[in-house]
Amino acid sequence: MQNIYAQSYERDSQFPIYEDMVNQFIRTGYYDESLLGNPITDYLIGVFGNPNIQLKVLTDKVFATIFKDHLLRFVDMVLNRVKFDFARKQAEMKGVAEAIDWSPDARWGSRDDSHSTNGQQALLDQLGENYDRFGLHSEYYRKEFDKGEKTNEEIWASINRDYQVALSEHFRDVERREIAQSGEMTLKKIEDHSEKAREFNSENGVSDGDFQQIWNLTGGLFMPHEMRRLLKLVRLQDEHPELVKVANRMGHVLDSDGTDTLEVALGNVQDLVHSSRSDIEGITVGRDVSSMLPVDKALMADDSLDDLFVYKYITGSLQNFRYKSESTKPMRSLISQKARPHGPMVACIDTSGSMKGRPTDIARSLLMKLVCLAETQRRDLYVIAFSVATRPFDTKRERPKLLDFFKNDMSGDTDATKMLEQLFDLIDCNEHYMAADVVLLSDFYIPMVRQELVDKLVEHRRRGTSFYGVQIGENPSNVWHPYFEIIYKVGYMPPMKH
Numbered sequence: 001m002q003n004i005y006a007q008s009y010e011r012d013s014q015f016p017i018y019e020d021m022v023n024q025f026i027r028t029g030y031y032d033e034s035l036l037g038n039p040i041t042d043y044l045i046g047v048f049g050n051p052n053i054q055l056k057v058l059t060d061k062v063f064a065t066i067f068k069d070h071l072l073r074f075v076d077m078v079l080n081r082v083k084f085d086f087a088r089k090q091a092e093m094k095g096v097a098e099a100i101d102w103s104p105d106a107r108w109g110s111r112d113d114s115h116s117t118n119g120q121q122a123l124l125d126q127l128g129e130n131y132d133r134f135g136l137h138s139e140y141y142r143k144e145f146d147k148g149e150k151t152n153e154e155i156w157a158s159i160n161r162d163y164q165v166a167l168s169e170h171f172r173d174v175e176r177r178e179i180a181q182s183g184e185m186t187l188k189k190i191e192d193h194s195e196k197a198r199e200f201n202s203e204n205g206v207s208d209g210d211f212q213q214i215w216n217l218t219g220g221l222f223m224p225h226e227m228r229r230l231l232k233l234v235r236l237q238d239e240h241p242e243l244v245k246v247a248n249r250m251g252h253v254l255d256s257d258g259t260d261t262l263e264v265a266l267g268n269v270q271d272l273v274h275s276s277r278s279d280i281e282g283i284t285v286g287r288d289v290s291s292m293l294p295v296d297k298a299l300m301a302d303d304s305l306d307d308l309f310v311y312k313y314i315t316g317s318l319q320n321f322r323y324k325s326e327s328t329k330p331m332r333s334l335i336s337q338k339a340r341p342h343g344p345m346v347a348c349i350d351t352s353g354s355m356k357g358r359p360t361d362i363a364r365s366l367l368m369k370l371v372c373l374a375e376t377q378r379r380d381l382y383v384i385a386f387s388v389a390t391r392p393f394d395t396k397r398e399r400p401k402l403l404d405f406f407k408n409d410m411s412g413d414t415d416a417t418k419m420l421e422q423l424f425d426l427i428d429c430n431e432h433y434m435a436a437d438v439v440l441l442s443d444f445y446i447p448m449v450r451q452e453l454v455d456k457l458v459e460h461r462r463r464g465t466s467f468y469g470v471q472i473g474e475n476p477s478n479v480w481h482p483y484f485e486i487i488y489k490v491g492y493m494p495p496m497k498h
Contacts, residue, residue, distance in 0.1 A: 014079055015072075015075065015076060015079060018040060018041070018044065018072070018075045019072060019075075021035065021041070021044055022044065022068055022071055022072055022075075023068070023378065025044075025048050025057065026057055026064050026067070026068055029054055029057065029058050031044075031045055031048040031049075033045060038172060038175070039078075039172055039175035039176045039179055040075060040078060040079075040175055040179070043179050043183055044071070044075075047071070047187065051313065053067070054313075055289075055313050056194075058289055059289055059300065060194070061208040061209075061211075061212070062194060062197050062198060062201065062208055062211055063190075063194045065208075065211065065212045065215050066190055066193050066194050066197060066215065067190050067194075069215060069216075069220055070186055070189055070190045070193070070220060071186065071190070073186075073220050074182065074183070074186040077178070077182070078175055078178045078179060081174060081175075081178050082171050082174050082175060082178075085171065085174050086171065089167070092126075093167070095123060096123070096127070096159070096160055096163050097160065099120070099123060099156045099159075099160075100152075100153050100156040100157055100160065102119065102120070120145070120152070121142075124138050124141060124142065124159075125138070127159070127163060130170070131163065131166035131167070131170065134165075134166040134167075134169040134170050134173070135162070135165065135166050135169065136159075136162050136163060136166040137162070141155060141158070141159055192222075193222050196222050197211060197215070197222070200224060200227060204228065204231060206231060209372070210231070210234045210235075212372050212375070213230075213234050213368045213369060213371070213372045214227050214230045214231055214234060214368075216368070216371050216372060216375065217230055217368065217371070217402070217403060217406055218230075219399075219400075219403055230368070230406075232361075233361055233364050233365045233368060234365060234368060236361060236362055236365040237365055237366075237369060240362060240365075240490045240491075240492075242470070242488045242489065242490050243362070243365055243366045243369060243470075243490065244369070245488060246366060246439060246468060246470055246488050247366065247369040247370060247373055249437075249468060249486075250345055250370060250373065250437045250439060250468065282321075282322045283319055283320070283321060283322060284319075284320050284321075284322045285316060285317050285318060285319060285320065286316055286318060286320050287313055287316050287318060288318070288320045289313070289318070291320045291321045292318055292319065292320060293319040293320070293321065295319065296309070296312065296318050296319050299312070342377045342378075342379045343379070343433075343435040343436050343437060344379055344380035344381070344382065344432060344433050344436045344437075345370060345373075345374060345379060345380070345381045345382070345436060345437045345438075345439070346381075346382045346383075346384065346423060346426065346433065346436050346437070346438045346439070347366075347367055347370055347381065347382075347383045347384070347438075347439050347441065348383075348384045348386065348419055348423060348438065348439070348440045348441070348442075349363050349367065349383060349384070349385050349386070349405075349441045349442075350363070350386065350387070350414060350440075350441060350442035350443065350446070351385045351386060351387050351391075351408075351410045351411075351412070352387040352388075352410060352411070352412050352413055352414040353387075353410060353411050353412055353413070354414065354443055354445055355410045355442070355443060355472070356409065356410045356411070358492050359443055359472040359473060359492070360410050362441075362472050362490055362492065363441040363470075363472065364405075364406055366439075366441060366470065367383070367405075367441075370439075371395055371402070374395065374396070380394065380396065380432070381394075381395040381396070382394050382395070382426065382433070383395060383402070383405070384419050384422055384423060385405060386415075386416065386418065386419035387410075387411065387412035387413060387414060387415070388412055388413050388414070388415045388418070389412075389418060390418045390419050390422050391405075392422055392426075393405075414442075414445060414446050414447070415446075415447065416446050416447075416449050416453075417449050417450070417453065420449060420453045420456070420457065421453070423438065424453075424456050424460065427460060427465060433465075434463065434464060434465065435464045435465065436465055436466070437466045437468065438465060438466065438467045438468065439467075439468045439469070439470060440467070440468070440469045440470070440480075440484075441469075441470045441472065442469070442470070442471070442472065443471065443472050443473050443475055444469070444471045444475045444478040444480055444487075445475060445477075446480065448479055448480075454483065457483050458483065461483075461485075466485055467483065467484045467485055468484060468485055468486055468487070468488070469484045469486070469487035469488065470487070470488050470490060471487050471488065471489045471490065472490050472492065473490075473491065473492055474491065
């Protein structure tokens with residue numbers, strides 16, 4: 001029984017399901033109503049069904065960024081609340097599972113002990129108090145025990161089954177209460193932070209893409225001072241275009257056929273065929289903001305005409321171009337058809353004392369770009385920060401460690417031994433990382449490691465792992481070039497010493 005509950009209510013197994021729901025809605029505006037049936041999906045689908053939210057998610061990238069972040073934080077909070085309650089129930093779950101095998105003394109109490117308690121009755125009283133409202137019916141089982149028509153083992157087997165159902169409903173009730181308490185507050189926070197973000201971006205000249213990089217590292221808190229600090233890091237990408245080149249190289253498509261995961265609407269499949277000289281066939285009406293006529297784009301851009309635009313969107317009366325290269329059939333559902341996806345990324349970042357100052361800022365700037373790339377392309381990004389020791393973390397599953405990385409100072413000597421050992425363990429023990437893109441960010445004043453590790457690096461390259469380097473500053477003695485696909489050079493002027 002414990003295995004069943006561990007699988008059903010373990011946060012790490014549930015969260016990706018809800019994350020996929022949110023990601024699909026943000027990418028396409030669609031959601032699957034057939035998923036209704038538990039409090040979290042009911043809440044999410046209720047949110048997705050709000051036409052104003054649909055419109056903002058599809059037309060406002062800043063809103064979509066904040067919406068996704070806060071909504072997934074809320075889901076994570078609800079799941080962790082259930083996980084906490086699940087942990088508290090372990091002793092009770094064990095007691096119910098073992099009651100079927102109790103000895104007579106444990107079940108009824110010892111006849112030699114006038115002060116003994118009826119263990120069976122005590123447990124049933126406890127279950128009745130906690131779970132009768134969820135359908136356990138403890139009074140019915142008391143009568144069954146009194147009748148004596150069934151064995152105790154048969155009755156407890158039946159209680160065990162009903163207990164599992166009631167416990168499941170209890171966990172759903174925990175979710176419902178958490179959602180009732182904080183669900184509306186989450187939506188208000190999304191609106192409030194989106195409005196503040198628009199003001200911040202306007203005042204500081206921040207693009208939508210740059211804002212996403214900044215917001216990924218705020219921890220869900222709107223802190224203008226910290227955001228301006230992160231903005232300075234993002235703008236290093238303009239000063240050092242090599243950083244963008246590296247990110248683009250890391251973002252290459254690994255599929256040999258040149259395709260990636262595709263969203264396909266079953267029944268309303270838009271089958272793209274070769275376009276004629278003019279692909280426009282005519283004009284229709286609908287809710288496709290990507291193919292609106294200029295007249296409706298003007299409505300969307302004019303704040304004074306917001307109400308009219310929202311009305312036309314909600315009623316499906318936006319004027320859209322109709323294309324020959326689309327053949328439409330009645331919609332039933334949206335699915336993801338698997339193609340070869342992008343592989344995961346690994347960033348090995350030198351945090352030794354020689355990287356202190358500007359090199360650290362450059363390395364952090366590239367990491368911000370890679371975090372954003374991982375979010376956009378739905379890829380895993382694993383970081384191994386190293387000097388002599390290492391500090392590894394998964395940027396998606398261990399976000400607090402990512403935030404800490406942007407606060408800690410660089411110090412210590414440089415030794416790539418432990419970093420490479422950990423990298424190869426990650427690849428060898430996790431098939432998912434065999435075709436990873438690996439980037440090493442360093443000034444490359446790194447002593448060469450023992451031959452065994454060099455041979456492993458060469459072997460992993462041969463098997464499909466890509467290794468890129470980013471050399472920050474000048475280093476004519478860099479001996480690592482033969483072992484990388486390419487080492488990009490990011491120049492900077494070190495401060496003058498007086």
